[in-house]
Amino acid sequence: xxxxxxxxxxxxxxxxxxxxxxxxxxxxxxxxxxxxxxxxxxxxxxxxxxxxxxxxxxxxxxxxxxxxxxxxxxxxxxxxxxxxxxxxxxxxxxxxxxxxxxxxxxxxxxxxxxxxxxxxxxxxxxxxxxxxxxxxxxxxxxxxxxxxxxxxxxxxxxxxxxxxxxxxxxxxxxxxxxxxxxxxxxxxxxxxxxxxxxxxxxxxxxxxxxxxxxxxxxxxxxxxxxxxxxxxxxxxxxxxxxxxxxxxxxxxxxxxxxxxxxxxxxxxxxxxxxxxxxxxxxxxxxxxxxxxxxxxxxxxxx
Amino acid sequence: xxxxxxxxxxxxxxxxxxxxxxxxxxxxxxxxxxxxxxxxxxxxxxxxxxxxxxxxxxxxxxxxxxxxxxxxxxxxxxxxxxxxxxxxxxxxxxxxxxxxxxxxxxxxxxxxxxxxxxxxxxxxxxxxxxxxxxxxxxxxxxxxxxxxxxxxxxxxxxxxxxxxxxxxxxxxxxxxxxxxxxxxxxxxxxxxxxxxxxxxxxxxxxxxxxxxxxxxxxxxxxxxxxxxxxxxxxxxxxxxxxxxxxxxxxxxxxxxxxxxxxxxxxxxxxxxxxxxxxxxxxxxxxxxxxxxxxxxxxxxxx
Numbered sequence: 191x192x193x194x195x196x197x198x199x200x201x202x203x204x205x206x207x208x209x210x211x212x213x214x215x216x217x218x219x220x221x222x223x224x225x226x227x228x229x230x231x232x233x234x235x236x237x238x239x240x241x242x243x244x245x246x247x248x249x250x251x252x253x254x255x256x257x258x259x260x261x262x263x264x265x266x267x268x269x270x271x272x273x274x275x276x277x278x279x280x281x282x283x284x285x286x287x288x289x290x291x292x293x294x295x296x297x298x299x300x301x302x303x304x305x306x307x308x309x310x311x312x313x314x315x316x317x318x319x320x321x322x323x324x325x326x327x328x329x330x331x332x333x334x335x336x337x338x339x340x341x342x343x344x345x346x347x348x349x350x351x352x353x354x355x356x357x358x359x360x361x362x363x364x365x366x367x368x369x370x371x372x373x374x375x376x377x378x379x380x381x382x383x384x385x386x387x388x389x390x391x392x393x394x395x396x397x398x399x400x401x402x403x404x405x406x407x408x409x410x411x412x413x414x415x416x417x418x419x420x421x422x423x424x425x426x427x428x429x430x431x432x433x434x435x436x437x438x439x440x441x442x443x444x445x446x447x448x449x450x451x452x453x454x455x456x457x458x459x460x461x462x463x464x465x466x467x468x469x470x471x472x473x474x475x476x477x478x479x480x481x482x483x484x485x486x487x488x489x490x491x492x
Numbered sequence: 493x494x495x496x497x498x499x500x501x502x503x504x505x506x507x508x509x510x511x512x513x514x515x516x517x518x519x520x521x522x523x524x525x526x527x528x529x530x531x532x533x534x535x536x537x538x539x540x541x542x543x544x545x546x547x548x549x550x551x552x553x554x555x556x557x558x559x560x561x562x563x564x565x566x567x568x569x570x571x572x573x574x575x576x577x578x579x580x581x582x583x584x585x586x587x588x589x590x591x592x593x594x595x596x597x598x599x600x601x602x603x604x605x606x607x608x609x610x611x612x613x614x615x616x617x618x619x620x621x622x623x624x625x626x627x628x629x630x631x632x633x634x635x636x637x638x639x640x641x642x643x644x645x646x647x648x649x650x651x652x653x654x655x656x657x658x659x660x661x662x663x664x665x666x667x668x669x670x671x672x673x674x675x676x677x678x679x680x681x682x683x684x685x686x687x688x689x690x691x692x693x694x695x696x697x698x699x700x701x702x703x704x705x706x707x708x709x710x711x712x713x714x715x716x717x718x719x720x721x722x723x724x725x726x727x728x729x730x731x732x733x734x735x736x737x738x739x740x741x742x743x744x745x746x747x748x749x750x751x752x753x754x755x756x757x758x759x760x761x762x763x764x765x766x767x768x769x770x771x772x773x774x775x776x777x778x779x780x781x782x783x784x785x786x787x788x789x790x791x792x793x794x
Contacts, residue, residue, distance in 0.1 A: 223663065223669055226671075300711050344671070346671075353712075353715070354715075361525065367525055368714065368715030368716050369528075369646070369648075369672070369714045369715060370671070371715065375712055377708070378708050378711050378712075379704075379708070380704035380707050380708060380730055380734075385737065386738075387730070387733045387734040387737045389707060389711040389734075402682035405689065405691060406679070406680050406681070406682060406691065409680050409691040410655075410677055410680075410698070411713055412670065413602075413655070413656075413659045413671060413673065414670050414671070415603075428682055428689070431689045432682075432689040435687065435688040436688075
């Protein structure tokens with residue numbers, strides 16, 4: 191089990207925690223129904239460099255639109271995306287990029303966006319790593335999700351990314367069904383089209399599922415405090431603290447990208463999703479750091 | 493199976509539907525992951541007469557508050573509740589009653605409300621029927637939920653009632669965990685109390701989960717169109733139509749309370765949650781009516 195994890199403090203903390211909460215009659219036993227584990231997605235379950243996958247997806251959509259309407263090419267912020275101007279995209283910030291995405295998909299139905307997402311994910315590859323994006327998931331994390339479920343946990347994604355794109359692949363890739371995915375979302379509107387009820391996407395933000403909003407959305411969607419949470423940025427700190435400060439046994443894990451050879455080394459300087467405060471406070475908040483370089487035998491599957 | 497259901501068109505429709513979607517290799521086979529079934533709660537899974545259980549719960553809270561602050565007794569809308577003035581409560585409407593509840597629980601944590609709900613449900617009884625409210629669930633529906641799950645369905649509640657109260661009993665009574673309960677909700681706020689992260693309830697509505705909002709919330713929380721839905725009022729019609737108008741096999745069921753001997757006969761005249769349009773349109777919308785009088789052998793458990 192956890193074959194892609196190196197022996198060490200992080201792996202031991204996980205194995206020990208799971209043993210304690212699953213031991214029948216043990217002092218720290220947690221009934222299966224309360225074994226809720228929440229995972230951030232970008233940078234925690236799959237690669238988010240040089241920018242989040244959802245931004246590549248947005249880019250492909252903008253290229254299609256620009257073919258029909260070339261005026262898009264000279265209008266900001268679309269121009270920045272089409273020219274892959276990373277500095278300008280990073281300046282928009284992650285919420286800014288999300289808002290462009292929301293505008294671009296407005297008027298589509300939820301089911302149309304799902305179809306578009308699946309189609310794109312079936313063939314889109316990472317520009318540098320040359321792999322399908324869906325193969326940029328971290329092998330040790332896929333193992334960890336499976337290991338937790340084998341031990342009676344229910345696994346959830348709680349991501350700042352758009353909920354629709356994640357739902358389009360999370361079941362096949364992580365074994366996490368759509369109803370266990372929480373993410374950023376737009377408001378939708380009930381509509382009748384040719385006698386069929388549809389949910390139309392509006393260009394209005396419902397929730398930017400980052401920082402404190404992650405905790406509020408866990409309350410709304412799950413209704414139970416997680417006993418295990420895993421993140422990789424300051425956007426996950428509220429969720430890690432919410433998890434860690436509940437009564438009884440709790441495990442909060444923080445991924446540190448410190449492996450420039452097998453992936454990328456980054457933390458404070460990544461404008462789209464920095465890791466600074468969470469890293470500085472790991473001792474105070476009782477957070478366990480996972481070092482990609484030290485703790486993972488394998489990063490991506492073979 | 494479905495021992496509390498009488499043989500007849502409604503029971504046959506259910507058995508036939510489940511047989512078709514679960515038959516391996518069948519033309520209408522639906523994979524287990526897509527077998528989503530959504531149920532309204534008040535009037536569909538348990539009794540909502542003479543008013544919804546959540547209003548009785550609110551009343552008990554108001555009595556506690558009035559002991560500390562007697563001025564509440566002469567202030568509307570609290571006065572109407574404390575005097576059990578049904579006509580006045582009905583005039584407020586269900587959303588109005590919910591808003592009173594939101595004000596009264598504001599500032600509590602989600603976990604405090606959960607504790608309060610469980611405490612109340614453990615001993616509160618229906619004034620006329622003399623049973624615990626949690627024993628006012630309909631036996632045929634508890635059987636139906638179990639039958640669907642045995643056949644690979646995932647069962648959800650989609651209720652206009654406050655999400656917190658339902659989550660406090662749905663797992664024990666219906667076998668439906670908190671994360672599969674959707675309901676009306678207030679906004680919450682991340683807060684630190686004595687070093688512990690809490691979700692504080694604000695006095696601001698997040699979602700009144702009724703009518704079209706039920707469909708929008710299914711999109712947000714589940715991310716999949718149900719293949720079976722069960723409701724009992726016009727507040728459920730949007731959900732029934734959303735379910736019924738998807739491609740492939742679909743079943744939309746509508747409970748009709750027509751049994752004054754074993755429960756109550758009501759539909760159009762029930763101001764808190766009327767049934768009129770949905771009943772008038774069953775043929776046009778392909779909805780299967782379940783008559784309490786005709787289709788249920790038993791209403792409540794023995």
